[in-house]
Amino acid sequence: MSSPRTQTYAQRAAKNPNAAARALLEVIERKKSNLCVSVDVTKRDEFLNIIDTVGPYVCLIKTHVDIIEDFDLSVIEYLKELSAKHDFLIFEDRKFADIGNTVALQYSGGVHKIASWSHITNAHPVPGPSIITGLASVGKPLGRGLLLLAEMSTKGSLATGAYTEEAVRMARAHRDFVFGFIAQRRMDGVGATDTDDVADEDFLILTPGVGLDSRGDAMGQQYRTPKEVVTESGCDVIIVGRGIYGKGGSVDVQAVQAQAERYRKEGWAAYLERIGQAPS
Amino acid sequence: MSSPRTQTYAQRAAKNPNAAARALLEVIERKKSNLCVSVDVTKRDEFLNIIDTVGPYVCLIKTHVDIIEDFDLSVIEYLKELSAKHDFLIFEDRKFADIGNTVALQYSGGVHKIASWSHITNAHPVPGPSIITGLASVGKPLGRGLLLLAEMSTKGSLATGAYTEEAVRMARAHRDFVFGFIAQRRMDGVGATDTDDVADEDFLILTPGVGLDSRGDAMGQQYRTPKEVVTESGCDVIIVGRGIYGKGGSVDVQAVQAQAERYRKEGWAAYLERIGQAPS
Numbered sequence A, B: 001m002s003s004p005r006t007q008t009y010a011q012r013a014a015k016n017p018n019a020a021a022r023a024l025l026e027v028i029e030r031k032k033s034n035l036c037v038s039v040d041v042t043k044r045d046e047f048l049n050i051i052d053t054v055g056p057y058v059c060l061i062k063t064h065v066d067i068i069e070d071f072d073l074s075v076i077e078y079l080k081e082l083s084a085k086h087d088f089l090i091f092e093d094r095k096f097a098d099i100g101n102t103v104a105l106q107y108s109g110g111v112h113k114i115a116s117w118s119h120i121t122n123a124h125p126v127p128g129p130s131i132i133t134g135l136a137s138v139g140k141p142l143g144r145g146l147l148l149l150a151e152m153s154t155k156g157s158l159a160t161g162a163y164t165e166e167a168v169r170m171a172r173a174h175r176d177f178v179f180g181f182i183a184q185r186r187m188d189g190v191g192a193t194d195t196d197d198v199a200d201e202d203f204l205i206l207t208p209g210v211g212l213d214s215r216g217d218a219m220g221q222q223y224r225t226p227k228e229v230v231t232e233s234g235c236d237v238i239i240v241g242r243g244i245y246g247k248g249g250s251v252d253v254q255a256v257q258a259q260a261e262r263y264r265k266e267g268w269a270a271y272l273e274r275i276g277q278a279p280s
Helices: A009-015 A019-031 A044-057 A073-086 A100-108 A130-142 A162-172 A226-232 A253-275 B009-015 B019-031 B044-057 B073-086 B100-108 B130-142 B162-172 B226-232 B253-275
Strands: A035-039 A060-063 A089-096 A120-123 A145-149 A178-182 A204-207 A237-240 B035-039 B060-063 B089-096 B120-123 B145-149 B178-182 B204-207 B237-240
Touching: A009 A019, A019 A089, A019 A145, A019 A178, A019 A204, A035 A044, A035 A253, A044 A060, A044 A073, A044 A253, A060 A073, A073 A089, A089 A100, A100 A130, A120 A130, A130 A145, A145 A162, A162 A178, A226 A237, A226 A253, A237 A253, B009 B019, B019 B089, B019 B145, B019 B178, B019 B204, B035 B044, B035 B253, B044 B060, B044 B073, B044 B253, B060 B073, B073 B089, B089 B100, B100 B130, B120 B130, B130 B145, B145 B162, B162 B178, B226 B237, B226 B253, B237 B253
Parallel strands: A035 A060, A035 A237, A060 A089, A089 A120, A120 A145, A145 A178, A178 A204, A204 A237, B035 B060, B035 B237, B060 B089, B089 B120, B120 B145, B145 B178, B178 B204, B204 B237
Antiparallel strands: none
């Protein structure tokens, strides 16, 4: 079996056991975009404007709905309409981190009802496997998928070494629901023992901290280019935020679309280089 | 310096560098209660009814406001009124787990505006120290306090060994905001190096999984008695949920008050035994 690094997104879609992962790989192929835009703004109008603006260029929109001050369920209705209009999936970056019973309630209920609209969400592995079974009890019947945080790029992160390996083992034991990681590198085979059959393993890697114009910021964030992330490290989806829509306030539609297209094109070229195809 | 184990809550209040910790220790002493009730229900009326019922018996109410389906800001107004009426503090068990910029927005904003009403909240140390500085930028000016999750009692938890030690070191470096842990044992001096002055260290320990009637449940939760937790392990606050208000639905006021008083009395007796005083 060839590595996921040298397969097309479409080839990998055909084999993935998780419905949300298949849908994501298919939309990536269909739109020739491995770009996810992270929309971290606090007003609903700006939130929806940015998404409507970048929608044509992305495979995925990453949200933090719990920072939107004027949130109500109409935000979700609009978001779902935009998802259909522009053909992208939604990833609520909730970073669940509680025991199974609690995360099941947080995922399904409250005012945000995340499971009802977010195709993908994520969780920290720190509570152990019960966080996966708790979320899966809600998300699997809805065809959702889960990412684990196997690493974090922040300074002094505790998600390293044995922690990362254990996170990958937890994912490996729940491949029908956990389809990948938020990480900076491929995780296939990490932490595997001799008895694990990992020849066919294909975890999707979604990677934040991608930038074309800056190597870092004052808060210690490090940026890597799409080529470094996709071609060299073999990651699958680049996550970009303020690099595309700027400091916020009003949305300059043409400027934001130009940036989104620039990142889409760079991300796709990096993927074509990785699989050994010339850009068309 | 004597260990926190043998000092009264009032003695410890006088020396704590964090305002929320001092307020908590003072209310514990005033009400002779080290009982925190965890109110994990999904309807606002039941949520507020339980809190009004157990309020006289507790030092602290632990909430998950993100599971309340019919939440709006009036829930917070009522909760604040009940906090004043019954003299208890509020602890939103949010388990923040993101980078500094994001947790600052999640803590201050969104529909829940946690920092504006929750005296205490908690966070996972996994992102590294930036999660503390992000939350402190919001919470310190408001006199709030933070607990870290240094351990979890769930099966397969990754918060063990070096992870736990690093969590305590992060807390030690931010003692004006981080005043303790969610844990099953004392953490004073854990992970300290020769150059750390920990003689005077006093982290408050709030402990879930306390029960008087059962040793465990079908979901793998283990229960310990107040005596085991407070007298033997030296923890400071016992957290009890369904053991006090049952399976939910309607609230049987007399039965719930009897259970709350029973846990308050057991928790306080365990504390008096620990400090070597006879119950009065």
